[in-house]
Amino acid sequence: MIKVLFVCLGNICRSPMAEFILKDMVNKKGLNDEFYIDSAATSNWNELDGAGIYGDAKKMLREMNIPFTEHLSRQISKEDYDKFDYILAMEEKNIPDIIRIVGEDKDNKVFKLLDFTSNTRDIADPWYTGDFITTYYDLVYGCEEFLKKVVGE
Numbered sequence: 334m335i336k337v338l339f340v341c342l343g344n345i346c347r348s349p350m351a352e353f354i355l356k357d358m359v360n361k362k363g364l365n366d367e368f369y370i371d372s373a374a375t376s377n378w379n380e381l382d383g384a385g386i387y388g389d390a391k392k393m394l395r396e397m398n399i400p401f402t403e404h405l406s407r408q409i410s411k412e413d414y415d416k417f418d419y420i421l422a423m424e425e426k427n428i429p430d431i432i433r434i435v436g437e438d439k440d441n442k443v444f445k446l447l448d449f450t451s452n453t454r455d456i457a458d459p460w461y462t463g464d465f466i467t468t469y470y471d472l473v474y475g476c477e478e479f480l481k482k483v484v485g486e
């Protein structure tokens with residue numbers, strides 16, 4: 334079982350979109366039983382508000398025919414570090430926030446999602462850019478390349 338935790342600032346836009354995009358890819362490859370996929374935030378604001386996936390993120394998933402269920406924002410915890418094999422951040426500034434919560438990345442589990450591509454960079458936050466389309470395609474690109482790296486072509 335490969336356990337993957339996507340992490341972004343708020344856990345209502347990028348990381349839940351990534352969670353359901355990867356779940357859909359894994360499902361289409363018949364690999365459901367081999368993956369456990371979740372998402373979390375570096376912040377606790379949305380958890381405290383009881384916030385679910387942001388409306389525009391849901392709309393984007395629906396438009397792209399990506400099935401999703403409700404996901405309530407939660408902050409990453411220290412226990413997540415032991416539980417998950419891959420902790421995949423959306424952008425560089427997520428990394429120190431993750432390390433502050435989980436401690437040193439002693440098992441080399443923390444990456445940016447696009448580190449698995451030949452074009453490593455941040456995935457822009459659509460909460461601020463309003464551009465859910467660019468973010469969606471970056472997430473698809475990252476998830477495709479990540480899957481190739483962990484299960485092959």
Ligand code: 4NP
Nearest residue numbers: 341342343344345346347460
């Ligand atoms: P996300 O976007 O990190 O992609 O979920 C954000 C969502 C909410 C906030 C910031 C970023 N916020 O400030 O509440």
